Amino acid sequence: MALSSAGIGSNLDVDGIVSKLMSVERQPLTKLARQEASYQTKLSGFGTLKGALTSFQTSVRNLSDISKFQGLKVSAADATVVTASATAAAVPGTYALNVTQLAQAQKLVAGGVVSDIAPVGKGVITFDFGTIAGGAYDAVTGKYTGSTFTTAGSGVKTVTIDSTNDSLSGIRDAINKAAIGVTATIVNDGSGTPYRLSLSSSTTGAAASMKISVANTAPDTGLGTLLNHNPAGSQALVQKSTAQNAEFTVDGIAVSKPANIASDVIGGVTLNLLKTTTTPTTISIARDTAAVTTAVNDFVKAYNEISKNFVDATAYNASTKTAAILNGEASVRGMQAQVRAVLTAPITGGASAFSRLSEIGVAVQKDGSLAVDATKLGNAITNNFSDFAGLFASVGKSSDSLVGYKGFTSATKPGAYALDVSQLATKGSATGTAAVTGTALVIGAGNDTLEVLLNGVSSTIQLTQKTYASAADLAAEVQSKINGAPLFSAAGSAVAVSAPGGILSMTSNKYGSASTVSITGGSGQANLNFVASGATVVTGLDVAGTVNGMPATGNGQVLTSSSGDSAGLALTVGGGAIGARGTVNYSQGYAHQFDTLATSILGTTGSLLARTDGISASIKGLGKSQEALLARLAVVEKRYRAQFTALDLTISSMNTTSNFLTQQLAQFANLASQ
Numbered sequence: 001m002a003l004s005s006a007g008i009g010s011n012l013d014v015d016g017i018v019s020k021l022m023s024v025e026r027q028p029l030t031k032l033a034r035q036e037a038s039y040q041t042k043l044s045g046f047g048t049l050k051g052a053l054t055s056f057q058t059s060v061r062n063l064s065d066i067s068k069f070q071g072l073k074v075s076a077a078d079a080t081v082v083t084a085s086a087t088a089a090a091v092p093g094t095y096a097l098n099v100t101q102l103a104q105a106q107k108l109v110a111g112g113v114v115s116d117i118a119p120v121g122k123g124v125i126t127f128d129f130g131t132i133a134g135g136a137y138d139a140v141t142g143k144y145t146g147s148t149f150t151t152a153g154s155g156v157k158t159v160t161i162d163s164t165n166d167s168l169s170g171i172r173d174a175i176n177k178a179a180i181g182v183t184a185t186i187v188n189d190g191s192g193t194p195y196r197l198s199l200s201s202s203t204t205g206a207a208a209s210m211k212i213s214v215a216n217t218a219p220d221t222g223l224g225t226l227l228n229h230n231p232a233g234s235q236a237l238v239q240k241s242t243a244q245n246a247e248f249t250v251d252g253i254a255v256s257k258p259a260n261i262a263s264d265v266i267g268g269v270t271l272n273l274l275k276t277t278t279t280p281t282t283i284s285i286a287r288d289t290a291a292v293t294t295a296v297n298d299f300v301k302a303y304n305e306i307s308k309n310f311v312d313a314t315a316y317n318a319s320t321k322t323a324a325i326l327n328g329e330a331s332v333r334g335m336q337a338q339v340r341a342v343l344t345a346p347i348t349g350g351a352s353a354f355s356r357l358s359e360i361g362v363a364v365q366k367d368g369s370l371a372v373d374a375t376k377l378g379n380a381i382t383n384n385f386s387d388f389a390g391l392f393a394s395v396g397k398s399s400d401s402l403v404g405y406k407g408f409t410s411a412t413k414p415g416a417y418a419l420d421v422s423q424l425a426t427k428g429s430a431t432g433t434a435a436v437t438g439t440a441l442v443i444g445a446g447n448d449t450l451e452v453l454l455n456g457v458s459s460t461i462q463l464t465q466k467t468y469a470s471a472a473d474l475a476a477e478v479q480s481k482i483n484g485a486p487l488f489s490a491a492g493s494a495v496a497v498s499a500p501g502g503i504l505s506m507t508s509n510k511y512g513s514a515s516t517v518s519i520t521g522g523s524g525q526a527n528l529n530f531v532a533s534g535a536t537v538v539t540g541l542d543v544a545g546t547v548n549g550m551p552a553t554g555n556g557q558v559l560t561s562s563s564g565d566s567a568g569l570a571l572t573v574g575g576g577a578i579g580a581r582g583t584v585n586y587s588q589g590y591a592h593q594f595d596t597l598a599t600s601i602l603g604t605t606g607s608l609l610a611r612t613d614g615i616s617a618s619i620k621g622l623g624k625s626q627e628a629l630l631a632r633l634a635v636v637e638k639r640y641r642a643q644f645t646a647l648d649l650t651i652s653s654m655n656t657t658s659n660f661l662t663q664q665l666a667q668f669a670n671l672a673s674q
Contacts, residue, residue, distance in 0.1 A: 012644065012651065014644045014645065014648060018640045018641055018644060022633065022636070022637050022640070025633055025637075029626060029629050029633070032622050033626070036623070039615050039618055039622070040619065041325055042326060042329070042615055043612060043616065044325070045313060045325030045326045046608065046612045046615070047612075049309060049326070049332065050608055050612075053306065053601060053608070056302055056303075056305065056598060057598035057599065057602065059298065059299075059301075060299070060302055060590075060591040060594040060595045060598070063295055063298060063299050063302070064392065064589065066088070066389045066393040066394075066395055067088065068292075068389075068392070069292050069295055069388040069392060070088030070386065070389050071288035071291040071292070072086040072087070072088070072090050072268075072285055072286065072288055073086075073285070074090075074269065075283070075286075076097075076281055076284075077282040077283075077284075080274060081099060081273070081274055081275055081277050082097055082271055082281065082283065083272045084269055084270060084271050086268050086270070086285055087268045088268065088386075089267055089268030090266070090285050093285055094282055094283065094285070095250050095251055095266060095283045096249075096251050096282060096283075097249070097250055097277070097280060097281050098249045098277050098279075098280040099246070099247075099248040099273050099275065099276045099277045100249075100276060100277075101244060101246060101247035101248075101276065102273055102274075102275065102276060103205055103244060103246035103258060103260045104243070104244055105202065105205075105208060105243060106201045106209050106239065106241060106243035107198065107199070107201075107240045107241035108198070108199045108200075108229060109142075109187070109197070109198050109199075109237060109238050109240050110196055110197040110198075110199075110226050110227060110236065111236065111237075112189065112195060113168055113193055113196075113226075114194075114195070115167075115168075115195065116167060116169045116186055119167055119222075120166055120167060120222045120223055120226055121161070121166060121220040121221060121223030121224070121225070121226070122162050122163065122166050122217035123215050123216040123217045123220060123224065124158055124160050124214070124215045125158065125159045125175070125223070126156055126157070126158050126213040126214070126215070126464075127158070127180055127181075127182055127210055127211070127212055128151050128211040128212075128213070128480060129151070129152050129154055129201070129203070129209065129211075130153075130207060130209060130211060131152065131206055131207050131209060132149055132206075132209045132231045133147060133148050133150065134146065134147050134148050135147030135148070142238035142239040142240060143239070144231045144239075148231075148232050149209070149231045149232045151211075151476050151477070152207040152208070153479040153480045153483060153496075154207075154480070154483055154484070155483035155484025155485070156484040157178065157180035157181065157182075157484055158180075159174050159175050159178045161174060162217075168186060169186065171184070172185065172186055172197060175199070181202045181208075182199055182201060182202060182210070184198065184199055184200075185197075185200075197226070197227075198240075199212075199237070200241075203259075204245075204246075204259050204260065205243060205245050206243055206244055206245045207258060208243045208258065210229065211231060212237070213228060213464075245257055246258075246259065246260050246273055248273065250265055250266065260272065266283075266285075271283075289381045289385070292385070292388055293377060293381065296362065296372065296388075297372060299362075299590070299591060300372055303343070303369075303370050303594075304369045307336075307339070307368055310335065310339070311368070312324060313326040313329075313332055314326055314332055314333065331610075331611040338601070339597065342590065342594055343364070343370075347391060347414070347589060347590070348414045349415055349586050350397075350415075350585040350587065351395045351396060351397045351414075351585040352388075352589075353387040353390075354380075354384065354387050355391075357370070359380065360376065360388070361379075362377070390589055391589050392589035393589045393591060393592055394408060394592040395586070396408070396571075396584055396586045397584070397585045398419075398571070398583075398584045400419070400581045402574045402581075403419060403571055403573055403574070403576070403584065404572040404574065405586070406570040406571055406572050407570040408568050408569055408570065408586065409567070409568025411567040412561075412566060412567060413565040413566070413586075414586055414587050414588050415548075415565050415566065416583050416584070416586075417547050417561070417566045417584050417586065418547075418582075418583055419545065419571065419580075419582060420579065421559075421576070421578055421581050422544045422546075423543060423544035423545070424575065424576070424578065425512055425540070425542055425543040425554065425557040426511065426515075426538075426540050426541045427507050427509070427511055427515050427540045428507070428508040428515035428538060428539050429507045429508065429536075429537075429538045429540075430517050430518045430519065430530065430535055430536065430537045430538070431505045431506075431536040432528055432530050432535055433503075433531065433534035433535055434503060435501055435502030436499070436502055436528055437471065440528070440529075441467060441469075441470070442467045443463045443464065443466060443474075443477075443524065445465065447526075448463045448523060448524055449463070449524055450478070450522040450524050450525060450528070451519065451520045451522040452482055452519060452520070453516060453517070453518050453519075453520050454482065454508060454516070454517050455493040455514060455516060455517070456514060456516065457487050457491050458487075458520070459486075459487040459488060460522060461481040461482055461484075461485055461522075462481070463524060464477060471499035471502040471503070472499045474499070475497040475498055475499040478528070479495060479497035479506075482494070482495050482497070482506075483495065493508065493510065494509040495507060495508060495517055496509070503529070508540065510540070510556065511540055511543075511556040512541070512542045512554070512557070513540060513541065513542050515540030515556075516537070517537075518535070519535065540556075542555055542556060543558070543559045543573045544559070545559055545581075547559070547564075547571070548564055548565065550566065557572050557574060558570055558571070558573075559572075569584070569586055571584060
């Protein structure tokens, strides 16, 4: 008969015995758990260190921005007249500004109609932008008399009105949707014909006046009646706001600009004109020394924080005999050594007068931290303000004023590199075979189209049918239509068309081998003397030369070194002579180097990830060992229980036999005594 519970038959504590035996067997499992806990703690420690390194990188990356060390402060005596900002190119000084007129956009208003949803007419509306000159302007009627209109050549824009949008509301929406630089609105003036279309140029300036031409869709004439507007002729609209330039003086020098924001008046300074003046106001430009001081102190703070993180992570307290989480970790000591190595090495390349932090008053203390000598820093800023960027950021400096530093790659090494230019960049151009005169100036239905290839993009344009006063007048029309073609505008391409000696000549707005312009067909090709066999078509050239004696690659005006220590160094050659063009110095400042180092440490092949991957692999291995040990312990426990259960049964059987024999012997004894 089987026992219902182990130990009942033998009085053995089977569960207790097995439990104590298994506690001994489980000791290796406890050791594995301690090892896993240790690894998890280290993994947590590396996670904290990673966070600290990431914060450090963010700080130094912000400080590797050259603008942090080249800032200028601009202030105006009267901020209600003008506000201003400056770049590193600005020169400190003071300027007297007097504003006599603000720039504004033209606004035209059409005659009223009874309904804004009733059909007005169908056709194609053409907008051209240019300058109105001469004659007289009546501010009461909003009309010009005896004036001329000269296109700006920025490109004509068209809007098609058909049966889906031929109401006043539809016309408004079609103009706005076309995004042609004109904003349309409808105003209800409360009269018997209350709905009036208002058209505002999106661009300020005298050259942004509108000329509106309508090609009616027969037999409709309503669209043309409403919107045909030629400042030099019939004007259906009323001008409510005149297109005008901003007029002002800087130190007594008269300036006229198409917008109230001007960035090309004072070098490196952007002016934002707000109102006219009765007396001049002063604009002051000064170096932002406070910003540089803040940037240097921020750099010191960032370095000290990461340095402390390394020290804390590897510390050992001798008195308490307590080690920090990452104490003894060779990878952490390696990272710490790399950071210190960057700090102790001088900046090379020669793009800055400074090569060490100590030269600006930043010194290493006995505990490895940095401290700032405010007096020495202030003197350095005062005497060498422009050189601070080279001590912290990645900068380039050319000895040739027409050569600009554009950029670098991770392959570029600090150094001084000689530049030699063998070819300057040029723009693509096309020139007709002969002057356009006489009947050639008459553009009609048989000669009004041109197929144009501009910088690799083709489009067909249609010239306005009329008799042009001169070749220059026709050149302005060709330029306006080409620059107004949507395909060219979308690609950022444009042309300048002139007519020296009556011969039309077109030049692309871009530099380099991709710069081309030609008339490839159209009914007006021969009329303008651009027949394919005779017209002179010149493809643009890329800049060519060497950097540090090694071949470089040209792309437009940008020359990029392709090999050697200067590989990746990009320079802009804006003109000048062929031949030796001086030296370009390139330096990588401390903030830039720390950013690069942090990227290396934190990257997918960096030491931090390699170590944490190793720890994770060890934890995974321990997990597998624990699983295997648990499986073995289950077998051992099962075996122990089987063995002690068998012993329990045996002892129980023996006890039963013993009890039986005892009873029998007792009975024999009783019989014998009788």
